[in-house]
Amino acid sequence: MLSKKTKYGLKALTFLAKVKDREPIQIAEIAKHENISQKFLESILLTLRRNGFLGSKKGKGGGYYLIKEPEDILMTTVMRVLEGPIAMVPCVSLNFYEKCDDCPDEEGCSVHKLMLQVRDSALEVYRNNTLADLL
């Protein structure tokens, strides 16, 4: 299942991508427009800022704004930041690899075999989609 964190994060990004002249939008406004718990959204926007997608401005007239062009925001990056590994199993993860402790033979593992294909197919989708494609 996609976490609400990711869902909300994606919605916030697409919302901000539509804003004219990238002027700052307040958390409250995004939350209201997208039906998101404001406090939850707060933490999501924070991680999006820390990971280089958004900029922020404090005080009156402040808020969040996109600091990249939507065309340059790949879904692979967004998903990894918000949702974590794209692979469904650590032993087939490119960026978060970990050996299964219960599995002696990775090459002979049926789960490994299947999940490798699933990872590749998901990866292809995410690589072929930028934020601009979702608008």
Added chain:
Amino acid sequence: MLSKKTKYGLKALTFLAKVKDREPIQIAEIAKHENISQKFLESILLTLRRNGFLGSKKGKGGGYYLIKEPEDILMTTVMRVLEGPIAMVPCVSLNFYEKCDDCPDEEGCSVHKLMLQVRDSALEVYRNNTLADLL
């Protein structure tokens, strides 16, 4: 993330698919061979039996055995039984569809758009793999 339930279930299925003449294998043996908690595996095998993948036999010489040919066991079915919906969001699920309560416009939703592609790509993988392909 893939649940351990699914992971163990897949491992058990591939293990049983390799058994000569489909003779019954005890839970304990599968659990030991695949490093799985026996009691947990017990409940997994039960749902696999209830869903028509396995047969069981009680008493001495009893155990579980495959009742279909591995070539006839599609991963779509297995995944839906063990893991649940293949879609990451209910609003793009074929078998478990549900409307998002926070989302007024499904067609205009960026998450919907993206997850539809992810679902289709995953579905293609699962459709192209039977249990036999994992051996």
Added chain:
DNA sequence: TTTTACCCTATAGTTTTAGTAGATTATCTA
């Protein structure tokens, strides 16, 4: 001094991953 993002903590709820205890059924043996 108001407005906004920032930061930390707590918590209710849910899901996952088991573990415990015993009932039930089939087979084997005396």
Added chain:
DNA sequence: TAGATAATCTACTAAAACTATAGGGTAAAA
């Protein structure tokens, strides 16, 4: 045929992890 044994079956419980959200205070910008 009776009883012992071997296995699945069932239900309940529980610990742990994760998710989603709320509260309250701090810092910075206007």
